[in-house]
Amino acid sequence: MPYINIKITDENVTTEQKQALIQGTTQLMVDVLNKDPATTFVVIDEVNLDNWGIGYEQVTQLRKKKAGNN
Amino acid sequence: MPYINIKITDENVTTEQKQALIQGTTQLMVDVLNKDPATTFVVIDEVNLDNWGIGYEQVTQLRKKKAGNN
Amino acid sequence: MPYINIKITDENVTTEQKQALIQGTTQLMVDVLNKDPATTFVVIDEVNLDNWGIGYEQVTQLRKKKAGNN
Amino acid sequence: MPYINIKITDENVTTEQKQALIQGTTQLMVDVLNKDPATTFVVIDEVNLDNWGIGYEQVTQLRKKKAGNN
């Protein structure tokens, strides 16, 4: 009966990538904990870059700085 | 002071249905736990079908299979 | 496939009350949204009174003030 | 390593306000708990007014009532 919530930044994640995250985490529950996949939920939240902060800064700003360094 | 978070798939949930979920869960807190409705929060998250997985699969795929069976 | 998370203060909630919360919220998903109860999860978190704040104060303090007023 | 999730109603919150929330909560983790800001995450969720309930009612309705009183 696991419930897995994955929060990632909203940066063009494809349907195939989401499917891979769902399959991979569900398989992990089966392999490690012997859980039933039929009652394993995975919910992915894609978060706007303005709404995610790390090290005092919005990811929006971090991405700009990184781009500026190239 | 309860806080209730309801996560459901984003499939044309109406304002009336949301209101019914809010009233019903709040009433449950009052009836079962004698909580004060004035400080009972209900937050509903509607999740894209691509972002919800169950049994290794995205709900998007499950809905297609079900439709194909009819 | 709803997932409902109920956060309440940890104040001697009984097994019967928890069961009533699980039954009531699950029934609401069935009645309002026509969801399948077999894939409806309810998770209850009981939070220590020191760890819940409202109006700048820990619930621990609010309970003491209320008791002092009687 | 703190993780802070802020849920607020979706009412024209500006980038500057989000930045202030991120800086303020991160600083609080540093000042109160001596945490490393480099591994302090802040995630802000903006919730539709129809999807947030308090006191049995959607915030949408509360805002209308308040406006009607003026």
Next chain:
Amino acid sequence: MPYINIKITDENVTTEQKQALIQGTTQLMVDVLNKDPATTFVVIDEVNLDNWGIGYEQVTQLRKKKAGNN
């Protein structure tokens, strides 16, 4: 910068199993999304069987029924 929250029932999960869940989900973020493991958080919540409901019932009851069938 992913944040992954895994909720499972509290049933004697070992430190090795927790470590396997952390490694597996982190590796998935690296493999599927090219994320930096240094800023990938995994938080595991172990939930009391009385506090988790599925299909109207507490997991405590489901486990008893299953044991009774053997």
Next chain:
Amino acid sequence: MPYINIKITDENVTTEQKQALIQGTTQLMVDVLNKDPATTFVVIDEVNLDNWGIGYEQVTQLRKKKAGNN
């Protein structure tokens, strides 16, 4: 009506520190967003070091390594 959830490792956080986190985040909601403190909730989750991973590792292991370096 904000709801703030703070997840930190369970490492002897004092009541005074929790109170400071509650007051600080509530004040931030008032200062930055003009929110009403009477309906601002703060919930603190203290997470066991075995249950928090970062960079593929449990915090339990990271703390041991750090201690070993001294």
